[in-house]
Amino acid sequence: MDIVNHAATGQLRSDLSLVLRENEKNISHKIEQVLSEADHWKFATDEFYCPVPYHNELNKLKKGRLLKNINESDRFSKQNLFSFGFDRSDQLRLMQNMIGKEVRLGVNTKLYEYGPSDETTYYVARHYPGKDFPDKLISTGRFKKLDEATKIDMVVGSDGNWSVTYYTYDPGTDRIIKATRYALGWNGQTEYDFVYEHADLSRIMVGEVVWWKSK
Structure with missing residues (x-):
């Protein structure tokens, strides 16, 4: 599949560019609204919860470990503390972590x-709880079903950069068998094959190269 020139890629890129423009000026209000809807929090040493499948594995990001005995009031107490806010329905609504060693330097917010x-x-977005600087929307993304065997995830940045991932599912199941990815500036698209042992994902391959392996 040529995902770069696929009609769904162009349409979603156009849709997200519009969403980005519409929310650049009201991102502060959106952040405050979502914060007000956060009913409870969970904490980790790095990124942990994400609705996009295999986000950490495909991007080679370190997956955090959950932390206990952290109070909501302490979530900006140190740099490497990731906070995940959930609403009353237990849906993930936001993730935050400090950019520097002081909260006034900004908070990464998703x-x-x-x-x-x-x-x-x-x-x-980059959020400044103390209002030291204006909040800034950096990018917007969307993960959605394309058809019975395909889901798509795209991110469009305020700087014009964009990336897209197509997930191919085993028909009739929720098992991903392939991810096809492209980012602006890449020399073509890249395919990632998912290899399972029994019901568990064992490794992700790019050609003959092991991209990710289960511990």
């Missing part, structure tokens, strides 16, 4: 909105 058919729209 907001999540949920639509029909498990569609998820998310916003990545």
Whole structure:
């Protein structure tokens, strides 16, 4: 599949560019609204919860470990503390972590909105709780079902950069068998094959190279 020139890629890129423009000026209000809807929090040493499947594995990001005995009031107490806010329905609504060693330097913030058919729209922003600087919307993304065997995840940045991932599912199951990815500036698209042992994902391959392996 040529995902770069696929009609769904162009349409979603256009849709997200519009969403980005529409929310650049009201991102502060959106952040405050989502914060007000956070009913309870969970904490980790790095990124942990994400509605986009295998986000950490495909991007070679370290997956955090959950932390206990952290109070909501302490979530900006140190740099490597990731906070995940959930609403009353236990849906993930936002993730935050400090950019530097002081909260005045900004907080990485990712907001999540949920639509029909498990569609998820998310916003990545730099938030300044103390109002030292204006909040800034960095990018927006969407994860959605394309057809019975395909889901698509795309991110469009305020700087014009964009990336897209097509997930191919085993028919009739929720098992991903392939991810095809492209980012602006890449020399073509890259395919990632998912290899399972029994019911568990064993490794992700790029050609003959092991991209990720289960511990």
